[in-house]
Amino acid sequence: MNNSIEIKCLTKRFNAFTLEGVSLSVPCGYITGLIGPNGSGKTTTIKLVLGMLKKDAGEILLFEQDSKAGGEALKEDISVVMDQPYYIEDWRLYQVEKALAPFYPNWDSAAFRRYLAQFELDAKKKVKELSRGMKMKLQVAAALSHNAKLLILDEPTSGLDPVARDELTDVLQEFIRDGERAVLFSTHITADLEKIADYIAYLRDGQLQFFGTKDDFVGAYVLLKGGQNSLTDDQKKLVIGYRAHGAGFDGLLRREDLNKLPGAVVTEPASIDEIIVRMNKGGQ
Amino acid sequence: MKRIAMLNLNYLMIRPYLKQYLLLIAFALVFGIAFQNTTYPGMMAIVMLINLGVYPFMLEEKAQGDILYATLSVRRRDVVVGRYLFGLLLLIPGFLLVFSPLALSLLTGGPAEVAEVAGMALAMVVVALLFNAIQFPAFFKMGYAKARYIVFVPMIFFAALFIVIWKIVPNDMLAPFIAWLDALPTQSLLFLGAALVAVVFLLYVISGVIACRFYSARDL
Numbered sequence: 001m002n003n004s005i006e007i008k009c010l011t012k013r014f015n016a017f018t019l020e021g022v023s024l025s026v027p028c029g030y031i032t033g034l035i036g037p038n039g040s041g042k043t044t045t046i047k048l049v050l051g052m053l054k055k056d057a058g059e060i061l062l063f064e065q066d067s068k069a070g071g072e073a074l075k076e077d078i079s080v081v082m083d084q085p086y087y088i089e090d091w092r093l094y095q096v097e098k099a100l101a102p103f104y105p106n107w108d109s110a111a112f113r114r115y116l117a118q119f120e121l122d123a124k125k126k127v128k129e130l131s132r133g134m135k136m137k138l139q140v141a142a143a144l145s146h147n148a149k150l151l152i153l154d155e156p157t158s159g160l161d162p163v164a165r166d167e168l169t170d171v172l173q174e175f176i177r178d179g180e181r182a183v184l185f186s187t188h189i190t191a192d193l194e195k196i197a198d199y200i201a202y203l204r205d206g207q208l209q210f211f212g213t214k215d216d217f218v219g220a221y222v223l224l225k226g227g228q229n230s231l232t233d234d235q236k237k238l239v240i241g242y243r244a245h246g247a248g249f250d251g252l253l254r255r256e257d258l259n260k261l262p263g264a265v266v267t268e269p270a271s272i273d274e275i276i277v278r279m280n281k282g283g284q
Numbered sequence: 285m286k287r288i289a290m291l292n293l294n295y296l297m298i299r300p301y302l303k304q305y306l307l308l309i310a311f312a313l314v315f316g317i318a319f320q321n322t323t324y325p326g327m328m329a330i331v332m333l334i335n336l337g338v339y340p341f342m343l344e345e346k347a348q349g350d351i352l353y354a355t356l357s358v359r360r361r362d363v364v365v366g367r368y369l370f371g372l373l374l375l376i377p378g379f380l381l382v383f384s385p386l387a388l389s390l391l392t393g394g395p396a397e398v399a400e401v402a403g404m405a406l407a408m409v410v411v412a413l414l415f416n417a418i419q420f421p422a423f424f425k426m427g428y429a430k431a432r433y434i435v436f437v438p439m440i441f442f443a444a445l446f447i448v449i450w451k452i453v454p455n456d457m458l459a460p461f462i463a464w465l466d467a468l469p470t471q472s473l474l475f476l477g478a479a480l481v482a483v484v485f486l487l488y489v490i491s492g493v494i495a496c497r498f499y500s501a502r503d504l
Contacts, residue, residue, distance in 0.1 A: 052354040052504040072286060075357040086352035088343055090300035099296045102289035103356045 004150040004182040010058035019206040029179035033197035034186040040203040042186040079143030083155040089128035104146035115141035133164035151183045169196045190272040224253045226265035241278030252278035286358045290366020298339045316385040326404030329378040333412035337371045345428040350504045360500045368492040371416045406477045413484045417491035425498035
């Protein structure tokens with residue numbers, strides 16, 4: 001099996017937003033980052049994959065089977081970590097396990113307890129007594145306790161401190177180590193993906209702007225800096241998110257356009273964050 | 285298996301809130317036994333069943349449980365079936381409550397009003413299942429917060445209809461019906477009760493089918 005998720009021409013229309021013709025895949029053995037600004041369609045894509053929303057067009061394959069036809073059996077191999085846990089706030093952590101375990105034939109109680117211990121979570125505590133970081137860890141503990149082949153995370157690191165985010169990225173790298181499992185990680189905190197993502201799917205305004213390896217994504221652009229008047233008007237049009245300031249200008253440039261600019265400009269490697277911010281500003 | 289898992293999930297949802305009912309049940313029992321009256325435990329059972337049947341909707345709305353279900357390995361149809369089974373399962377503590385004064389009465393050699401208790405049990409089953417049959421599809425379609433006021437409309441209609449019949453229809457028109465009921469032999473009354481339960485149960489099943497369609501079509 002090559003891909004745990006394969007999405008083809010996925011479309012979902014709302015009154016004020018449309019996810020249009022998105023095609024991407026989540027290959028086994030890798031972490032795929034789903035990135036884009038708020039409202040770009042990341043959560044909609046994940047909800048469609050999980051069957052929370054009905055698609056208007058397109059195809060979703062999970063483990064090479066139609067997501068709808070595969071039904072509940074397919075979901076036994078999927079773990080989901082959302083931006084917050086949707087457990088009853090008055091449940092104690094051992095009750096979370098009691099509630100979830102019957103849904104999964106492969107539930108591993110020992111693994112769940114081990115993760116609780118690893119994350120320093122007290123099984124007798126109530127969900128409502130946990131901090132945001134602890135709640136995320138609880139979800140991760142549950143997600144890793146039924147031998148899932150695919151882990152889907154929707155904005156799990158929003159509001160987490162750097163230590164908790166670092167712990168999570170370690171867990172994700174461990175999860176895919178055997179090469180058989182895959183991670184789809186939606187976030188707008190791209191620093192996390194900078195460290196661990198292998199593939200990037202970049203959404204903006206409901207449309208897929210890029211899908212490929214992270215190295216291709218980052219390598220396709222450079223940060224550009226230069227003095228005032230160093231670019232002609234035609235050359236400025238090539239710069240994505242062109243920003244003039246007192247000392248000159250800066251912006252983002254497709255690497256392929258580099259030879260169209262004068263040698264006086266300075267280039268630097270662009271981070272995922274910088275690419276998204278500039279593209280968002282530049283509207284390209 | 286997934287329906288059993290959903291039943292278990294429903295139970296775990298309301299479990300933290302069950303203890304508040306224990307005191308009310310104790311009061312109802314004490315009054316029921318002290319005054320040799322099965323109405324108190326019966327009424328308490330009806331209130332308890334209606335409340336506890338709605339609790340999972342209320343709690344899952346607060347915790348956005350629909351999203352949790354969508355992440356679990358369970359079909360939407362089984363979410364609905366699990367909730368309807370849970371509604372039936374709640375009848376068991378209801379029966380225990382309704383029949384407890386009778387059981388105590390028998391144990392202590394007191395008077396045993398079997399017919400009265402059976403009537404109360406019948407009323408409990410009919411009212412609880414009808415309430416659930418009306419409310420559940422609306423909750424599954426719109427969620428608890430949006431539907432909670434809408435579900436009162438048919439209930440107010442039925443209550444108003446009952447009051448109108450009771451107050452406006454002359455007593456001498458109802459008297460023959462009541463006399464006919466009084467005159468029925470026990471066997472016929474039992475048959476009538478069983479038929480009523482069967483009809484209500486059928487409505488409950490139809491309600492479940494409608495709820496399945498509503499919930500399956502809903503965007504979460």
